[in-house]
Amino acid sequence: MMSTSISTNELSNIKLSMLRPKWGKYVQALFILALALLIFGPLLNLLIWSVAETWYYPHKLPLTWGFKYWEQVFGSDSDVYSSLLTSLAIAILTVLVCLLVSIPAAYALARRSLPFRAAVMLIFLLPQAFPNIAVYMNVARIFYYWDLNGTILGVVLVHTVHGLMFSIWITVAAFSSVDPQQELAARNIGAGPIKVFFSVSLPQAMPGIIASCIFVFLESLDEFTGTFFVGAPEITTLPLLLYTASMEGNYQIASITAMVLLVPSISFMLLVDRFIKPEMLSKIGH
C-alpha cells in the first residue's frame, strides 16, 4: 500500500514537472512584465511631463513637446539653478561634517576596546529607527532660540544627524576589516600611531568610507521633512522647490526638478552592487 502511494505520487510529480515549465515560464514572464510596467510607468510619465509644453484634458499625450521649460529652468536667474547650488553646498558640507566626526569614532569603535560599544552603536541607529517628523518639529523649535532656523548650518546639522548612521556603521565595518597584524607590523618597524593610521589603516578602509560618503550625500540631497521645518522659507533646496512647484500646479518645473534629483539616485542604484554586498545586508537583524 505504502509503496504504491509513493509511486503514484512520484508519477504525478514527473507528470507535473513535464507540464510545469511552460506554464511557469509564462506566468513568471507575465509577472515581470507587469512589474516593469508599474515601475517604469511613473518614470516615463515624469519624462513626458518634463517635455510637455501644453497638455490638457482630454488629450492623452501632450499637444506640443519641447524643451521650453528646460531652458527656463536652467537659465542663470532661475530658482532651480540656485536651489541646486544650495542643495549641493548643504550635501557637501554634511558629508564633510559626517567624515570629520565619524572617522575617529568609527576607528575607535572598530577596535572594540571601547566600553558600552554595542549601546553606542545603537545610539547612532536611533535617528533611522524613530518616526522622525516629531523630532524635526522640536529641532525647529529649539533652533529658533539658538538662531539656527533658516540657516545653512542648521540644515547641515539636521542632515548630519540622519546621515551619521550610514557613515558610522559603514565606516566601522570598513575599519574592522583592516588586519590588525599589519598595523602591529608597522608599529614594530618604528612608525608612530598617527603614521600607522594614515599609511596603513585609512587607505584600506577607503572604499567603505567612500561608500558611506555617497549614502550621506544622497540622504542630504533628497531630504525634505527636516529642511521643511528647519530651513524654510529662507533655505530652498531642490526637494523644497519641487514641493512648492508641484503644489502650485507647475508640473513641468516640478518634473524637471525631480529629474535632476533622479540623476544621482539612479546612477547610484546602478552601481550599488559594487558598494554593498547583499551578503552584508543579510547580517542586519541577526
Next chain:
Amino acid sequence: MLEKRSYSVVMVVPALAIILVFFIYPLLFSLHSALTDSEGNLSLIHIYKAFELYSKDILFTFLIVIISIFLIGVLSITIGGLIALSPYKRLVAALSFIYRWPLFIPFIVSAQMMRTFLAKNGLMNNAFVSLGLLEPLDAISFLGWTGIIFTFVWKQTAFSTLMVSGAMAALEPTQIQSARNLGASKLRILFQIIIPQIIPTLGVSLILSAVSILSVLSVPLMIGTGSPTMLTADMAFRISSYGDYGTANSLGLISYLFAAVLAWFYLRHSLNTGIKK
C-alpha cells in the same frame, strides 16, 4: 591600556554629542511637550485632544502602514523567491535589473510622479483607456488612500527585496539542493526552507519601511485628499496653522508607540524562534 581607552572615548565623543544634542534632546523635548500641560505639570490633556480631533486619522495611518508593509512583504518574497528559485536565467536577470530602480529615488520625487501618473486623466488611466480596458467615463482618480499605498509600496519594495534576496543568497545552497533531490516542489522549498530562515531580515526591512512611512510628510501632502490624512500631515498642519506643539507632539508620541509595538511584535517573534532552535 587605560590611556588607550580614554583616547577611544575622546574619539567617539564628538559624533555622540551631535546625536545627543540634535536628536535625543529634541526627542525628549517632544515627549515632554506631549505629556505636560501649559503649567508644566504632567498631564494627558494633549493626548486626549489628539484622540478627540484625529482618531480617524490615527486609524487611517495605521491601516495605510499595515496594508503597505503587508504588500511590500508579499512582493519582496515573491521577487526574492523568483530570483532564488526560477530556472529561467534570463527572466531572473531581467527581474533583478527591474525591481531595484526605485531603491534610491526620494519619496518626494515618487510623490510627484504618482501625482500625475495616478490622476483621473493621468498616464495610467489614459493607457487603460487606449488599450480598451477602461471607458473614459469610468476613469477614477487614485489620488487618496490607494495612491498613498501605491506610492509607498512602489518606493519601498526595492529596499525590502534587496535585503530579502541578499538573505536568500546567503543561505546554504546545499539545503535547497538536497530538498530538491528529495522531490520537494519549489513552492514547498520557498515556504518550508527559505522563508523561515529569512524571517529576521524580512522583519527588519518591514519595520524600517514602517518607520519611513510614519516619517514621510511629502507623500500624504502631495497624494492625499486632505481628509482623512496621515498623522505626519496633521502634525505639520497643527504647527503651521496653530503653533499647537502639544497636540502635534502627542500625535508624534502616538507614531513612536506604533513603531514600538511593531518592533515588539518582531522581537517577540524572533526570540520565540530563537528559543525553539
